[in-house]
Amino acid sequence: xxxxxxxxxxxxxxxxxxxxxxxxxxxxxxxxxxxxxxxxxxxxxxxxxxxxxxxxxxxxxxxxxxxxxxxxxxxxxxxxxxxxxxxxxxxxxxxxxxxxxxxxxxxxxxxxxxxxxxxxxxxxxxxxxxxxxxxxxxxxxxxxxxxxxxxxxxxxxxxxxxxxxxxxxxxxxxxxxxxxxxxxxxxxxxxxxxxxxxxxxxxxxxxxxxxxxxxxxxxxxxxxxxxxxxxxxxxxxxxxxxxxxxxxxxxxxxxxxxxxxxxxxxxxxxxxxxxxxxxxxxxxxxxxxxxxxxxxxxxxxxxxxxxxxxxxxxxxxxxxxxxxxxxxxxxxxxxxxxxxxxxxxxxxxxxxxxxxxxxxxxxxxxxxxxxxxxxxxxxxxxxxxxxxxxxxxxxxxxxxxxxxxxxxxxxxxxxxxxxxxxxxxxxxxxxxxxxxxxxxxxxxxxxxxxxxxxxxxxxxxxxxxxxxxxxxxxxxxxxxxxxxxxxxxxxxxxxxxxxxxxxxxxxxxxxxxxxxxxxxxxxxxxxxxxxx
Numbered sequence: 001x002x003x004x005x006x007x008x009x010x011x012x013x014x015x016x017x018x019x020x021x022x023x024x025x026x027x028x029x030x031x032x033x034x035x036x037x038x039x040x041x042x043x044x045x046x047x048x049x050x051x052x053x054x055x056x057x058x059x060x061x062x063x064x065x066x067x068x069x070x071x072x073x074x075x076x077x078x079x080x081x082x083x084x085x086x087x088x089x090x091x092x093x094x095x096x097x098x099x100x101x102x103x104x105x106x107x108x109x110x111x112x113x114x115x116x117x118x119x120x121x122x123x124x125x126x127x128x129x130x131x132x133x134x135x136x137x138x139x140x141x142x143x144x145x146x147x148x149x150x151x152x153x154x155x156x157x158x159x160x161x162x163x164x165x166x167x168x169x170x171x172x173x174x175x176x177x178x179x180x181x182x183x184x185x186x187x188x189x190x191x192x193x194x195x196x197x198x199x200x201x202x203x204x205x206x207x208x209x210x211x212x213x214x215x216x217x218x219x220x221x222x223x224x225x226x227x228x229x230x231x232x233x234x235x236x237x238x239x240x241x242x243x244x245x246x247x248x249x250x251x252x253x254x255x256x257x258x259x260x261x262x263x264x265x266x267x268x269x270x271x272x273x274x275x276x277x278x279x280x281x282x283x284x285x286x287x288x289x290x291x292x293x294x295x296x297x298x299x300x301x302x303x304x305x306x307x308x309x310x311x312x313x314x315x316x317x318x319x320x321x322x323x324x325x326x327x328x329x330x331x332x333x334x335x336x337x338x339x340x341x342x343x344x345x346x347x348x349x350x351x352x353x354x355x356x357x358x359x360x361x362x363x364x365x366x367x368x369x370x371x372x373x374x375x376x377x378x379x380x381x382x383x384x385x386x387x388x389x390x391x392x393x394x395x396x397x398x399x400x401x402x403x404x405x406x407x408x409x410x411x412x413x414x415x416x417x418x419x420x421x422x423x424x425x426x427x428x429x430x431x432x433x434x435x436x437x438x439x440x441x442x443x444x445x446x447x448x449x450x451x452x453x454x455x456x457x458x459x460x461x462x463x464x465x466x467x468x469x470x471x472x473x474x475x476x477x478x479x480x481x482x483x484x485x486x487x488x489x490x491x492x493x494x495x496x497x498x499x500x501x502x503x504x505x506x507x508x509x510x511x512x513x514x515x516x517x518x519x520x521x522x523x524x525x526x527x528x529x530x531x532x
Contacts, residue, residue: 031168033153034501035209035478036486037175042168045127047099049155049164051090053077054101056133062106068141068258069104076148079207080155080164083507087162099125099166102134102151104144111141113257115318115449119211120176121147125154127170134166142260143176146209150175153504179435181411181450182480183212183264184473186465187457189219189275192242197462199255204470204510206259208477208501213256214264214321214452217244220274220291225249229306232279249314264372265315267307268323269293270356276303285338289331295352296332296341305363312367319390320364324357325374354381361386372411375399382406390449394419400435404444412451418476420455420468423519427498428491431475436484451480468520470512471502496530503529 031040055073057064064070090098108118118139125134134151138144150173158165184205186193202213217225223236226245237243244252253263270292277284277291283300284290293300311320329349332338342352361371370388378391379399383406385391390409393399403410412418417425417433435451453469453476460468475498479487488494498515505512506529514523514532523532 032497032500033150034474034497034504035481036497037150037173038483038486039172039174041170041172043127043170045169046097046158047125047127047132047166047169048093048097048158048161049080049166050098050100051088052101053099056101056103057105058103060105061109062111062141063109064141066111066258068111069106069144071258072141072145072148073102076152079508080152082509084157085162086157086164090163093161093163096128096132098132100131100133102136104136104138104147106137106141106144107139108141113142113260113262114316115262116180117142118176119143119146119180119260121150121173122175123147123150123171123173125166125169125171145206145260146175147173149207149209153501177209177211177481178483179448179450179480181212181452182210182477183214183411183413183450183452184210184469185214185216185413185452185454185456187216187219187455187460188224188244189216189222190457191461192222192224192238193457193465194462195244195248195251197465198252200510201465201469202252202256202259202261204466204505204508205261207505207508207510208474209481210473210477211260212262212264212317212450212452213252214266214454215252216266216268216321216456218275219268219272223275223278227307227310229310230280230303233276233303233307235279236275236277246310246314253314253316262317263315264317264319264321265311266321266323266372267304267311268321268325269304269360270295270300270353271325271327272323285331285335289335292327292329292331292353292356294338295356296338301359301363304360305366308364308367308369312369318370319372320367320369321372321392322357322360322364323374324360324377325394327353327376329353350380354384357381358384358386361389375403378403378406378408382408392452394454398438400448401438404439404447407447409447409449411449413454415454418451418453420453420472420519421458421460423468425472426518427472427475427515430472431479431488431491431494431498433476433479435479451476464520466511467513470505470510471498471515472519474498474501474505474512499530499532 121138121143123136136147154166155164222238223233224243227233234243256263273293274291285294333349357377364371372390372392375393391403392411394413394415400410412435417429435448436445439445453473502512
C-alpha cells in the first residue's frame with residue numbers, strides 16, 4: 001500500500017509540518033472516501049465549517065450563468081448539514097479554526113456536457129491562514145462538481161461542538177476518472193418509474209461519481225414516452241397515468257446534466273417492440289406474430305426515423321442506444337407477406353436481421369448520433385457494423401476482447417457480475433469485475449470506454465429501486481473511477497469503507513441496503529449501520 005505524504009513548503013509552519021507528517025504518512029485504509037481518488041494526502045488537524053461558509057470564484061474563467069456551480073454548492077451544504085441540527089451560536093469558536101469557504105477556479109467557460117469531457121479536479125484544504133479557504137481547481141464545471149462531492153465526504157458532524165468539522169486537515173486530493181463512461185441502466189418499460197424516483201436515482205449516482213444514466217425507455221411491455229411525430233405510440237403505455245411527456249424527458253435530461261450526468265436514450269429494435277403496435281398495428285408482422293418489428297414495411301423505418309428525430313431535440317448525448325438484442329426472427333419466416341419480401345430481397349432471416357440493424361444505424365447517424373448496440377449485433381455480423389458503433393457486452397466472457405481486437409469500442413456490462421437485478425450477485429463480485437480483463441494492448445484498452453451496471457425492471461419499481469441499486473452499484477463505481485493500481489486486490493480491504501459510504505447514503509435519504517448478504521437484503525438483526 002502506497003504511503004501518501006502532503007507537501008507544505010512555507011517555512012513558517014515547519015514545526016507544525018513535522019507534527020502533521022507523523023499522521024499524513026498514512027495508508028488509504030484510514031480514509032472514508034468513495035470512490036477512492038487518484039492521489040490523497042492528509043494531516044490530523046480539524047477545522048470547523050463557518051456559519052457563513054461561502055463559495056468564491058476568484059480567477060475562474062467560468063461565469064456560472066446557468067447556475068450549475070451555485071446549485072452544486074447549495075446541494076453540498078444541504079447534504080453536509082442535513083443529518084443533524086447545527087448549533088447556530090458560533091461566538092465561542094476560535095475564528096482561526098474556521099474554514100470560511102471554498103474558492104473554485106474553473107478553466108473552461110463552457111458548461112456543455114458531452115462524452116469525454118475533462119472531469120478532473122484538485123482539492124486542497126490548508127491548515128492555517130488569516131482566513132482559511134479550501135481551494136478547488138478543475139478544467140470544467142463538471143470536474144468541480146466531483147470535487148464538491150469529495151469535499152462533502154470530508155465533513156462530519158461533531159457531537160460535542162454540534163457543528164460541522166472537516167477532519168484530517170490539511171488535505172491535497174488530485175483526482176480524475178479511469179473511464180469516461182460510468183453508467184447505470186434503468187428500465188421504465190417493465191415498470192413505470194415516476195419522475196421523482198428517477199431524480200432521486202440521479203442524485204445518488206452523483207454521490208458515487210457515475211456519469212451516464214442509460215434510460216431503457218420502451219420495450220415489449222410498454223411504450224410510455226410521448227413521440228410527437230407518431231402520437232399514438234404511447235397508446236402502448238400501461239395506463240394514461242404512466243407516461244412521460246416530451247417535457248418530462250427534457251426535465252430528466254436537464255436535471256441530470258446539472259449534476260454532471262448524461263442521459264443515454266435507448267430505442268431497442270427490432271425486437272422488444274410489441275408495445276409499438278398498440279398504437280400502430282401495421283408495425284407488427286401480424287396480430288398473431290407481433291414482433292420483431294415488420295422488416296418488410298417501409299413504415300417501420302419511417303417511425304424509427306421520426307422517433308430519432310424527436311430524440312435529437314431532447315437527448316443531446318453523443319450516443320443513442322439501438323438495442324438489437326434477443327431477436328427471434330422466426331416470426332418473419334412465418335408471416336406470408338414478410339416471407340414474400342424476404343424471397344424478393346433474397347434474404348434469409350439472419351440477413352434480414354442484419355439489414356434491419358444496419359438501416360437503423362444509418363437513420364441514427366443521419367440525426368448526428370453515434371450508435372450503441374447490444375453484443376448480439378457484433379456476434380452475428382460484427383464486420384458489417386458502422387465503425388462508429390460501440391458494442392455493449394452483456395452476455396459472454398471474452399466478447400470485449402474480440403470487440404476491441406476488431407477495432408470497435410466497447411461498454412462492459414457482463415450479466416454475471418454487473419446486473420443489479422441478479423440479486424444473488426454480491427457487492428464484492430461487483431467490485432472485482434475488471435472491464436479490461438485479458439486486454440493487455442494499450443491501444444485496445446483505450447477502446448473500452450467504460451462500464452455500466454444494469455437494473456432491469458421486471459421486479460423493480462419505486463418501492464425497491466434504491467436498495468436494489470445501492471450499495472452494489474457503488475462497488476462498480478469505484479472500479480470505473482479509481483486508478484487500477486489503487487483498487488483493492490481483495491474486496492475485504494474495502495468492506496469498512498464501503499459500509500461507511502452505504503451509511504452515508506442512508507443519512508442522505510438514499511435507501512441503500514446492507515452489504516451483508518445478497519442484493520436488496522434487509523438487515524439481519526439489530527445493530528450498527530457500519531456493521532451491516
